[in-house]
Amino acid sequence: xxxxxxxGQDLDLGNRCSxxxxxxxxxxxxxxxELEGQVVLTESGSFANLLQFGNVRIGITSDGxxxxxxxxxxxxxxxxxxxxxxxxxxxxxxxNGIEPTGISNILDVDRLCETTVxxxxxxxxxxxLAARMAVTGGEIAELGGxxxxxxxxxxxxxxxxxxxxxxxxRESLTGLxxxxxDVVLALRSPGLRSNGFSLARQxxxxxxxxxxxxxxxxEGKTWGEILLTPSLIYAPHLYDLLKSGVDVHGFAHVTGGGxxxxxxxxxxxxxxxxxxxxxxxxEDFFLVLQEWxxxxxxxxxxxxxxxxxxxxxLPEAALNGASRFLADAGFDSRAIGRIxxxxxxxxxxxxxxxxxxxxxxxxx
Amino acid sequence: xxxxxxxGQDLDLGNRCSxxxxxxxxxxxxxxxELEGQVVLTESGSFANLLQFGNVRIGITSDGxxxxxxxxxxxxxxxxxxxxxxxxxxxxxxxNGIEPTGISNILDVDRLCETTVxxxxxxxxxxxLAARMAVTGGEIAELGGxxxxxxxxxxxxxxxxxxxxxxxxRESLTGLxxxxxDVVLALRSPGLRSNGFSLARQxxxxxxxxxxxxxxxxEGKTWGEILLTPSLIYAPHLYDLLKSGVDVHGFAHVTGGGxxxxxxxxxxxxxxxxxxxxxxxxEDFFLVLQEWxxxxxxxxxxxxxxxxxxxxxLPEAALNGASRFLADAGFDSRAIGRIxxxxxxxxxxxxxxxxxxxxxxxxx
Numbered sequence: 117x118x119x120x121x122x123x124g125q126d127l128d129l130g131n132r133c134s135x136x137x138x139x140x141x142x143x144x145x146x147x148x149x150e151l152e153g154q155v156v157l158t159e160s161g162s163f164a165n166l167l168q169f170g171n172v173r174i175g176i177t178s179d180g181x182x183x184x185x186x187x188x189x190x191x192x193x194x195x196x197x198x199x200x201x202x203x204x205x206x207x208x209x210x211x212n213g214i215e216p217t218g219i220s221n222i223l224d225v226d227r228l229c230e231t232t233v234x235x236x237x238x239x240x241x242x243x244x245l246a247a248r249m250a251v252t253g254g255e256i257a258e259l260g261g262x263x264x265x266x267x268x269x270x271x272x273x274x275x276x277x278x279x280x281x282x283x284x285x286r287e288s289l290t291g292l293x294x295x296x297x298d299v300v301l302a303l304r305s306p307g308l309r310s311n312g313f314s315l316a317r318q319x320x321x322x323x324x325x326x327x328x329x330x331x332x333x334x335e336g337k338t339w340g341e342i343l344l345t346p347s348l349i350y351a352p353h354l355y356d357l358l359k360s361g362v363d364v365h366g367f368a369h370v371t372g373g374g375x376x377x378x379x380x381x382x383x384x385x386x387x388x389x390x391x392x393x394x395x396x397x398x399e400d401f402f403l404v405l406q407e408w409x410x411x412x413x414x415x416x417x418x419x420x421x422x423x424x425x426x427x428x429x430l431p432e433a434a435l436n437g438a439s440r441f442l443a444d445a446g447f448d449s450r451a452i453g454r455i456x457x458x459x460x461x462x463x464x465x466x467x468x469x470x471x472x473x474x475x476x477x478x479x480x
Numbered sequence: 481x482x483x484x485x486x487x488g489q490d491l492d493l494g495n496r497c498s499x500x501x502x503x504x505x506x507x508x509x510x511x512x513x514e515l516e517g518q519v520v521l522t523e524s525g526s527f528a529n530l531l532q533f534g535n536v537r538i539g540i541t542s543d544g545x546x547x548x549x550x551x552x553x554x555x556x557x558x559x560x561x562x563x564x565x566x567x568x569x570x571x572x573x574x575x576n577g578i579e580p581t582g583i584s585n586i587l588d589v590d591r592l593c594e595t596t597v598x599x600x601x602x603x604x605x606x607x608x609l610a611a612r613m614a615v616t617g618g619e620i621a622e623l624g625g626x627x628x629x630x631x632x633x634x635x636x637x638x639x640x641x642x643x644x645x646x647x648x649x650r651e652s653l654t655g656l657x658x659x660x661x662d663v664v665l666a667l668r669s670p671g672l673r674s675n676g677f678s679l680a681r682q683x684x685x686x687x688x689x690x691x692x693x694x695x696x697x698x699e700g701k702t703w704g705e706i707l708l709t710p711s712l713i714y715a716p717h718l719y720d721l722l723k724s725g726v727d728v729h730g731f732a733h734v735t736g737g738g739x740x741x742x743x744x745x746x747x748x749x750x751x752x753x754x755x756x757x758x759x760x761x762x763e764d765f766f767l768v769l770q771e772w773x774x775x776x777x778x779x780x781x782x783x784x785x786x787x788x789x790x791x792x793x794l795p796e797a798a799l800n801g802a803s804r805f806l807a808d809a810g811f812d813s814r815a816i817g818r819i820x821x822x823x824x825x826x827x828x829x830x831x832x833x834x835x836x837x838x839x840x841x842x843x844x
Contacts, residue, residue: 118618118619118620119592119619119620119621119622120619120620120621120622121622126592129592129594130592130620130622132594133592133594133597133620134620136594136597136598136601137587137597137601137618137620138618140598140601140602140604140605140615141601141605141614141615141616141617141618143605144605144608144609144613144614144615145614147608147609147612147613147614148581148582148612148613148614151581151612152579152581152645153579153581153582153613153614153643153644153645154614155582155614155616163616165616165617167581167582167614167616167643169533169536169538169581169645170534170535170536171534171535171536172533172534172535172536174533174538174643176582176584176616176617176641176643177584177617178584178585178586178617178618178619178641179586179619180586180588180619180621182621182623183623183624183626185626186626215516215517217512217515217516217517217531217533218512218517218519218531218540220540220541220542220641221542222542222543222544222586222639222641223501224544224588224637224639228483228490228493228494228497230493230496230497230500233497233500233501234500234504237500237501237504237505238504240504241504241505241507241508244508244511245508245511248511248512248515249508249511249512249517250505250508250509250511250512250517250518250519250531251504251505251508252505252519252527252529252531252540253505253529253540253541253542253641254482254501254502254505254542255482255483255484255542255543255544255639256482256483256484256494256497256498256501257483257484257486257544257546257637257639258483258484258485258486258494259486259546259547259637260486260547260678261628261629262547262549262550262627262628262629262635262637263626263627263628263637264625264626264627264628265625265626271626273588273621273623273626273627273637275586275588275619275621275639277540277542277584277586277617277641279517279531279538279540279643280517281516281517281533314624
């Protein structure tokens with residue numbers, strides 16, 4: 117159970133609520149006993165989003181796209197958010213080694229606008245196709261004043277649950293196999309995906325005023341366009357990578373909390389750390405936002421993905437095969453660091469301060 | 481794909497958006513082809529919420545509890561909403577013959593309140609236990625001004641996706657087996673479940689003012705308490721009923737649209753109609769709301785469940801067995817009508833007007 121703060125507020129409160137929700141959920145795990153749908157626990161007793169039905173293991177995960185929706189409202193463009201929604205849940209599943217197969221979505225609106233609903237659902241269809249997933253369910257709820265947003269159009273919040281298939285005989289990607297010397301390969305992501313919008317919006321509004329989205333940004337696009345950049349969906353290609361037999365020890369889907377939290381989480385089982393000595397060069401807009409916001413490098417890498425969308429952890433011997441495979445699939449990827457036996461994550465910053473940043477805690 | 485209007489507004493627009501979302505989703509069904517997770521279509525080519533993984537069929541459905549949350553905010557009581565959330569999705573699955581096994585929930589909040597989150601998640605745990613489901617996932621998203629509500633506390637919207645198991649060899653409950661002469665058995669529901677709140681709230685606010693929830697109602701409770709009455713969860717008992725071998729031809733989970741829409745939907749495949757000659761006596765509060773709102777009987781049965789939570793359609797020969805089974809499970813149930821060969825649904829009203837109401841259209 118996760119708490120995602122799209123406001124960037126009290127992280128401790130978020131963590132307490134997250135733990136509290138997880139502890140209640142955990143108490144319910146035994147209810148299925150030996151019945152169909154029982155909760156599969158990993159070797160270390162933790163939950164890997166897997167349910168057992170007969171000889172079949174099914175994965176399930178839920179997420180939403182937070183306040184990125186405000187950017188779509190500002191730009192009046194609604195056909196790309198489906199890519200963000202699918203990416204959030206599909207890439208969380210594949211990070212556990214689960215092939216995403218279906219997505220059920222819930223759209224809460226203040227009032228209906230047919231054109232906007234059409235653009236959202238058309239985008240969801242396109243993204244589902246790209247992810248090789250069927251849209252297997254949906255609910256649109258009209259909630260009036262319980263939903264707010266920017267401007268005069270239809271306001272909404274959008275979330276989804278994805279289900280997926282965990283092939284028989286495959287090892288669960290819990291990170292237990294991760295060992296010192298393994299390589300960390302990064303898949304480049306254009307833009308923020310669906311996290312870190314609170315900080316970005318605050319900085320832009322303070323610097324550029326309420327219509328910040330229409331102001332030209334550093335890369336020949338408006339700030340609205342830059343922030344609305346749709347998420348890449350890695351899942352089907354990473355599934356093919358696993359299927360090809362390349363030896364992957366773990367994935368880290370870089371969402372809220374950036375590299376430190378998400379890499380940290382998959383390192384917990386092994387107790388290892390990582391030295392990320394060759395981070396990807398960030399898009400210019402990150403550095404402009406950093407300057408305007410007076411953001412220290414440590415916060416920069418903790419708040420935003422800094423163009424790292426997915427990390428693949430694998431033994432050195434598998435690196436060339438994986439790199440070729442991902443290049444053929446059209447992804448920009450590169451080895452950015454190594455797993456270390458000592459815990460903690462060290463990142464060579466490409467922010468304005470530069471130098472090495474050390475994050476002590478591995479994951480939340 | 482459903483559109484649930486919790487505002488009671490433009491139903492045509494809702495239906496158009498619902499069709500539009502479904503048509504986009506349907507275009508995605510072929511994407512899994514013969515792969516795991518393919519979408520199962522019924523004999524008549526429609527979608528019954530089933531996905532095929534190897535020899536296992538998995539059901540999936542999503543829903544939320546709409547503006548019933550405002551009543552909880554008014555009463556300051558949060559530990560019963562979990563029963564409403566589980567009931568919405570679990571009882572939708574069992575209505576398709578699918579045993580609910582797991583639930584993944586998404587809680588969108590304006591800002592976090594630990595006490596409220598604890599009450600919600602504790603209630604969800606209790607409801608999941610009652611439904612024999614594991615809480616297999618969760619996400620809490622802080623969304624600030626995108627979420628609104630009543631009073632000063634944490635505001636939120638809450639939705640969930642349930643997964644379930646469809647036993648091998650079982651017939652899908654698509655309603656094709658329904659035939660003239662079958663009996664309609666009703667399971668009594670106290671209160672509104674999670675639909676029809678818009679109309680009820682409007683009437684109460686107009687009659688009693690903004691603090692209507694604190695005013696004493698007709699049954700020794702406040703109006704807030706009456707409207708907050710938690711949903712019964714029928715699913716595990718109906719699953720046991722199916723497993724016991726009782727011959728059930730169909731279920732209708734009475735949600736938005738009342739008996740006409742929900743019974744109508746399951747009657748579509750057979751082309752049958754129904755005469756409901758002995759509706760359950762409604763709780764007093766329904767009649768008080770009817771009077772205050774000047775609601776015609778036709779709208780009454782179309783807006784609210786009128787204490788019918790679930791309808792079971794079965795051959796006459798199965799009636800005694802089913803009734804005994806449900807009584808032993810602690811449910812108040814009764815035969816209320818019969819399936820007819822001619823389409824349309826006729827309801828003997830127990831509203832203030834009385835007499836017979838004829839609904840021409842079968843379902844949305």
